[in-house]
Amino acid sequence: MYKISLLLFVVIAFGIYSCDDQSVDELKMGQGYVDDESGVVLIDTFSLELSTVVVDSIQTSELSSVLVGNFSDEVFGKISSEPAYRLKIPDRNSFDEDDIFDSVTISMYYNNYYIGDTTEVFSMNVMELATNWEDLDQTSFYNVTELDVKEDSLGQVKFSPRPNKGQKLESRLSDVFGQRIFDLFIDDADEIQSTDDFQDYFYGLALQGRSENKAALGFAYNDTSLCLNMYYHRDGIKKEELEATFSIENSTYMFNQIKADRSGTLFAPLVEQKKHIRSTSTDDVTLVQGSSGLMTKVRFPSLNKIFQLVELDQIIKIELILVPTDEADDINDLPTELLMYESNRVNQLSSVYADNSNNVVYLSFNQSIDNYESHPYYSADITDYMIKNLIGGDFDTDNSILVGLPTDYENQTFSTIIFGGEKNREYEPKLNIYTYYY
DSSP: OOOEEEEOHHHHHTTOOOSSOOOTGGGTOOTTTSOTTOEEEEEOOOOOEEEEEEOSOOBOOSOSEEEEEEEEETTTEEEEEEEEEOBOOOOGGGOOTTOEEEEEEEEEEEEEEEEEOOSSOEEEEEEEEOSOGGGGOOSOOBTTOOOOEEEEEEEEEEEOOOTTSOOEEEEEOOHHHHHHHHHHHHTTOGGGSSHHHHHHHOOOEEEEEOTTOOEEEEEEOSTTSSEEEEEEEEOSSSOEEEEEEEOBOOSSSEEEEEEEEOTTSTTTTOOSTTOOEEGGGTTTEEEEETTTTEEEEEEOTTGGGGGGTOOGGGEEEEEEEEOBOHHHHHHSOOOSEEEEEEEOTTOOOOEEOBOTTSOBOOEEEEOOBTTTBSSOEEEEEOHHHHHHHHTTSOOOTTOEEEEEOOHHHHTTOOOEEEEEOTTOSTTOOEEEEEEEEO
């Protein structure tokens, strides 16, 4: 049975409708459009069906930062990130045959992103890649892309994280490795005649967080971060301290490899994109998570019954509301906007949802408002999407909306949102349909 709330037009005109601070004019109505006998009806009990899906491949290359480490939670399990990238060589003319090697280091700058417990020591292994990028025959890389690494570590890095300080981290690597690379320049070897030659010999680096870590950290990816620094000296009348930097090549040949282990959780069955798990099977919650491909699926199984109540030309606005649980606030700061993708029965991402003017429509974060929502919530005007799908008198209930993070969150963070499902009375999602009557 459908509950219909009658809101007098004059009341709405004075601002009672405040879910996103829109005026009556913005609802495509105004006193110039209706007579004194007109009013507005809110239909707010059409059923929604919420599920969690996993998108197979998220592009994690061509980024401005990398993500290293792992994080776990009893709801979604464990997730880890191992970035891989390649380097270009310094000027080989900066070396003389009598130069003496001192050390090689890796240097990194925080990008201020972190998740998890940063009060404990963080450890990672710096590994040499065993896969040549050129053999992959691709220039876009994804969270599921895998590169092999050589068996021996080039060095283990340990430090106490200070992600908000913006400071430079520099750690010494293996002298054996450093001497090997240094000798190439002293011998003016074929492997260092050009960056291409060097990359055919040294494929790049992978950064592997140790399993005992309880946090993931973001680091900038630019000309001064994630570099190898070669320190050496030249003897003479006065000792000359020298340095050569192997900086990153570009953002194309880099990516974050993501591994998610959901075993032992209610979301363990999520292994392929065409499957979904109803919120009724996951403690009345759904997930959205960066890097792992987890998205919330919203279906509208009873929407065809709208024709029993109103005509299409009576619809003013259709609003989707999703409510994050308190647990989401504990995990990370919530993004201010979420993307919506039009999708189908097998959860294909057809396009980012845009209105009839081709403007991208976001789910926008709102603080709770008295007498409207008791918790912070996300809302979006999906009128154009609904009208497009209702034209013809039949709504295909296989159609759906997939909710995901904005790009910067999706491909370089573990940001996680837990939404209340359709049976979650405290964090209940809603579909509000505003219509007018004569």
